[in-house]
Structure formats: structure tokens, C-alpha cells
Amino acid sequence: MEYDLITVRYGELTLKGRNRGRFEQQMFRYIKLSLQHLEGLEFEKTYARAYIKLNGVAYERVAEALRRVFGIHSFSPVKRAANELEAIQEAALELWRALPAKPATFKVTVKRGWKGFPHVTHELNHLIGSHILRAAPELKVDVRQPEMELRVDIQPEGAYIFNRIEAGAGGFPYGSNGKAMLLLSGGIDSPVAAWSAMRKGLELELVHFHSFPFTSEQATDKVIELARQLSRWAGKPLKLHLVPFTDIQTRFTQTGQDHLIITLMRRAMLRIAGLLAEQAGAGAVVSGDSLGQVASQTLGSMNVIGRSLELPLLRPLIMMDKQEIIDRAVQIGTYGTSILPFEDCCTLFVPKSPSTNPNLRIVERTEGGIAELDEQIEQAVRDVETVQLDRGQVLRRQREVREADERDWF
Numbered sequence: 001m002e003y004d005l006i007t008v009r010y011g012e013l014t015l016k017g018r019n020r021g022r023f024e025q026q027m028f029r030y031i032k033l034s035l036q037h038l039e040g041l042e043f044e045k046t047y048a049r050a051y052i053k054l055n056g057v058a059y060e061r062v063a064e065a066l067r068r069v070f071g072i073h074s075f076s077p078v079k080r081a082a083n084e085l086e087a088i089q090e091a092a093l094e095l096w097r098a099l100p101a102k103p104a105t106f107k108v109t110v111k112r113g114w115k116g117f118p119h120v121t122h123e124l125n126h127l128i129g130s131h132i133l134r135a136a137p138e139l140k141v142d143v144r145q146p147e148m149e150l151r152v153d154i155q156p157e158g159a160y161i162f163n164r165i166e167a168g169a170g171g172f173p174y175g176s177n178g179k180a181m182l183l184l185s186g187g188i189d190s191p192v193a194a195w196s197a198m199r200k201g202l203e204l205e206l207v208h209f210h211s212f213p214f215t216s217e218q219a220t221d222k223v224i225e226l227a228r229q230l231s232r233w234a235g236k237p238l239k240l241h242l243v244p245f246t247d248i249q250t251r252f253t254q255t256g257q258d259h260l261i262i263t264l265m266r267r268a269m270l271r272i273a274g275l276l277a278e279q280a281g282a283g284a285v286v287s288g289d290s291l292g293q294v295a296s297q298t299l300g301s302m303n304v305i306g307r308s309l310e311l312p313l314l315r316p317l318i319m320m321d322k323q324e325i326i327d328r329a330v331q332i333g334t335y336g337t338s339i340l341p342f343e344d345c346c347t348l349f350v351p352k353s354p355s356t357n358p359n360l361r362i363v364e365r366t367e368g369g370i371a372e373l374d375e376q377i378e379q380a381v382r383d384v385e386t387v388q389l390d391r392g393q394v395l396r397r398q399r400e401v402r403e404a405d406e407r408d409w410f
């Protein structure tokens with residue numbers, strides 16, 4: 001069936017006062033941006049809502065993009081009818097006929113936002129409901145727990161009729177709560193952390209540490225692919241910083257403190273991420289740590305690791321179970337790439353028994369014993385290769401990008 005428009009609802013419950021206006025402006029701009037690849041749409045904004053006139057564009061194509069827009073609470077495909085009883089009855093019936101699975105019970109809920117209509121609400125409920133019942137006599141009315149609720153919203157310019165409410169991605173519009181630098185490994189967790197941070201309104205730049213030639217080019221391609229997938233949730237290509245980490249890692253292996261090597265590596269990563277955050281004007285660093293998952297994610301380890309950074313370190317997954325994280329990764333579309341088998345830089349250097357409770361003084365003393373460490377960190381920052389993802393770069397690095405993917409950037 002051809003719908004006339006989509007009603008998009010956002011944030012009416014979550015924000016009050018001065019922030020709301022700004023939020024709504026941002027939301028509206030962001031919705032338009034996420035749909036810019038579809039020609040012919042028209043947009044209109046009202047209080048906590050946007051209307052998208054479809055002008056013949058298929059609902060599914062728009063819905064597919066809207067499901068990835070943070071800040072949207074819900075949206076509905078709508079039939080629009082003139083403010084005349086027969087037109088409303090016909091549109092309601094058309095919606096009913098188009099249902100792929102017919103419910104056994106229903107009710108009609110009319111809202112009269114325009115009082116000029118010649119019938120009052122309860123009359124309209126009845127007149128529209130009975131029109132459908134004539135065409136579907138097996139259907140029953142259930143006003144308490146109907147399987148389908150047919151809503152009719154009467155406004156001065158016309159009547160809006162819909163029965164479907166799709167949940168949106170929720171959260172805040174991308175970038176509305178500041179900017180952060182996210183540590184992206186090739187694993188399952190950090191893409192989920194990125195998604196959670198973006199959903200909370202953080203704009204992200206991504207940083208990945210590689211140990212070329214110990215890690216393969218495929219491992220880097222995998223991270224670029226993850227960045228591409230995350231970009232679809234940002235509504236625009238994300239920046240990805242690739243940091244050469246081999247020299248620093250190799251130097252740590254010479255300290256004679258094998259059990260501390262993961263702690264040392266994580267601290268160096270955070271220092272570099274902190275410097276990149278400063279350059280990018282970001283106010284926090286985000287990682288995919290989840291409490292207790294591995295040796296570097298005990299309270300003791302996280303304490304010692306986190307102290308290497310002055311900026312706040314956000315860990316959105318900290319209290320989540322592995323299964324919850326996996327389910328989320330599947331839902332947001334990163335899981336399949338995350339489980340590809342290419343080695344990450346850290347797994348190559350994991351000692352037999354990494355410390356789960358490193359001693360801060362020993363760690364700092366070990367770092368202090370590496371005279372060139374500060375210079376190595378600064379050098380790594382200077383040697384960063386930044387991939388500003390765009391279609392061309394994705395193609396160059398990702399020879400196997402499927403055609404459909406290429407076209408379907410957002």
C-alpha cells in the first residue's frame with residue numbers, strides 16, 4: 001500500500017526547558033540529513049514531531065534509514081484523508097485491507113485536534129469502526145486489549161490515519177552531547193560501545209592501534225569495515241585514526257615485566273588516545289571494557305590503566321553481560337565482521353599470566369625506566385594515518401565491498 005507520510009516522534013518526554021528547542025532543531029536537521037539519499041521527500045516540523053511527505057517514495061526505504069536515527073522515539077506510516085467522513089472511512093478500510101496478518105480484535109481511537117469536524121469523538125469511533133466491520137464481519141471490537149488500534153488524528157488541514165507504531169533507536173541526536181575519542185579494536189565489544197556512546201548523543205572519532213607487520217592488512221581492513229558500519233548510525237562517515245603501535249609494544253617486551261605488559265600497553269593506548277582527543281577537541285575517551293571480562297578489566301587493572309588519562313574515560317559496557325553485548329552487536333550489524341579471525345595487536349602480545357591486580361608504583365617505575373617512552377608516544381601520534389571514510393577510500397581498502405553495500409551507505 002502507498003502511504004502518504006510518516007509521522008516521526010522524538011524526545012517529548014526526555015527534555016525540558018531551554019534544551020528542548022535546541023534538541024528539536026538538531027533532531028529535525030539530522031532526520032533530513034539521514035534521508036538525503038532519497039529524492040522527492042518533503043519535511044515539516046511541529047512540536048516534538050516531524051512529518052515526512054513521501055511523494056511516492058516507498059515507506060520501507062525511509063523506515064530503513066529512520067531506524068538508525070538516534071533521538072527518534074517512534075514513527076508511523078500514515079494515510080492522509082480530507083476532513084470528510086467518507087474519505088476517512090475509506091482510508092481506514094484501505095489500511096485494514098493492506099494488513100499482511102489480520103488481527104482478530106480492534107478498536108478505533110479518534111483524536112480531534114480540530115474541533116470544526118461535524119461529529120464528536122465517540123460518534124466518529126463508531127462510524128469508522130462500523131465501516132470496517134461491514135467489510136470484515138468476523139472482526140471483533142475490544143476496547144480494552146485490542147490486537148490492533150486504528151488511530152485517527154483530525155487536524156485542520158486533514159485527517160491522519162495509522163495503525164502501526166515502530167519503535168525508534170531512542171537516545172539523543174548524534175553529536176548533541178559533545179565529542180569523544182573511541183578506542184576501536186576489531187573485537188565484538190568496542191563497536192557496541194561506540195553505538196552506545198553515539199546513542200547518548202556523542203559525536204565520535206575512532207582510534208585503532210595496529211602492530212603492522214605483526215598484524216595483517218586484513219586486520220586493519222576489518223576495523224575500517226567496522227568504522228563504515230558504525231558510520232551508518234552516525235549518519236555521516238566517521239574519522240578513523242590508525243596508530244602504529246609496534247615499536248611501543250616491542251619496547252614493553254624488553255622490560256622484563258611480562259605480567260604487566262597488557263597494563264603497560266593499555267596505558268600507552270590511553271595516553272595516545274588522550275592526545276588525539278585533545279587535537280580533535282574531544283572531551284572524553286570511550287572504551288569497550290566490561291567488568292571482569294579479562295585480566296585488564298578487573299577493578300584493580302582498570303584503576304591503574306585509567307590513571308594514565310586526564311580526560312574522563314567512559315566505559316558504556318561496564319555492567320553488561322557478554323551475551324547482552326553479543327545480542328546488541330548482532331542487532332546493530334557489527335557482529336559478523338567482529339568475529340572474522342584476524343589477530344588484534346594485543347592478542348599477539350598477551351603473556352601467559354597477565355596481572356589482574358597490577359601495582360601502580362611498579363607500573364609507573366617500569367614506564368619511568370623507558371627513557372624514550374614519551375618520545376615514542378609523541379612519534380606514534382605524529383605517525384597516525386587518518387582514514388576519513390568516504391566511498392572511495394572504503395572501496396580502495398575494501399576490495400570485497402559488495403555492490404549493494406556501496407550504494408547503501410546510510
Ligand SMILES: Nc1ncnc2c1ncn2[C@@H]1O[C@H](COP(=O)(O)OP(=O)(O)OP(=O)(O)O)[C@@H](O)[C@H]1O
Nearest residue numbers: 183184185187188189190207208209287288289345
Ligand atoms: N588494538 C586496539 N585498538 C584500539 N582499541 C583497543 C585495541 N585493543 C583493545 N582496545 C580497547 O580496549 C578495550 C578492551 O580490549 P580487550 O581486547 O581487552 O577486551 P574485549 O572485551 O575483547 O574488547 P573488544 O571486543 O572491543 O576487543 C576494547 O574494547 C577497546 O576499546
